[in-house]
Amino acid sequence: MRFLLFEMTIQIRVPEFEKGLSWYQLLLGKEPDFIPHDGFAEWEIVPGSWVQLGEGEPAKGSGPLRFGVNDIDSVRERLVKELNITDFEIFSREEVPVKWGTFSDPWGNLVGFFEYLDKTEETERIKTILVK
Numbered sequence: 001m002r003f004l005l006f007e008m009t010i011q012i013r014v015p016e017f018e019k020g021l022s023w024y025q026l027l028l029g030k031e032p033d034f035i036p037h038d039g040f041a042e043w044e045i046v047p048g049s050w051v052q053l054g055e056g057e058p059a060k061g062s063g064p065l066r067f068g069v070n071d072i073d074s075v076r077e078r079l080v081k082e083l084n085i086t087d088f089e090i091f092s093r094e095e096v097p098v099k100w101g102t103f104s105d106p107w108g109n110l111v112g113f114f115e116y117l118d119k120t121e122e123t124e125r126i127k128t129i130l131v132k
Helices: 017-028 072-083 119-131
Strands: 008-014 034-037 040-046 049-055 065-068 089-092 098-104 110-116
Touching (some): 017 072, 072 110, 110 119
Antiparallel strands (some): 034 040, 040 049, 089 098
């Protein structure tokens, strides 16, 4: 039997929800798109892809969750300034088509960003994702 995958969610848990909500609002650069109840918020990152923030203990050994961006250096600069992130190093390898960086949120969840090195490929990916 065939089935259709059409959306996805990933949940990150933090023990201090209000602090986590403020931190992730700064990280993602916007207010949540949906707050269904206390201790839970959701952001739609791209159509059909949601990050959920829930109150609770972080999952051990999971992640990292990385977001694609068009300028990882400016994102890093903003996060160092606004969230005091100190462990955000950017990496690249010749055989990998992106550069990336990962860091920990204040609760130990691994989060990061990546940027396509080939801007034509990046533009095509954005068109593909946002048109579907």
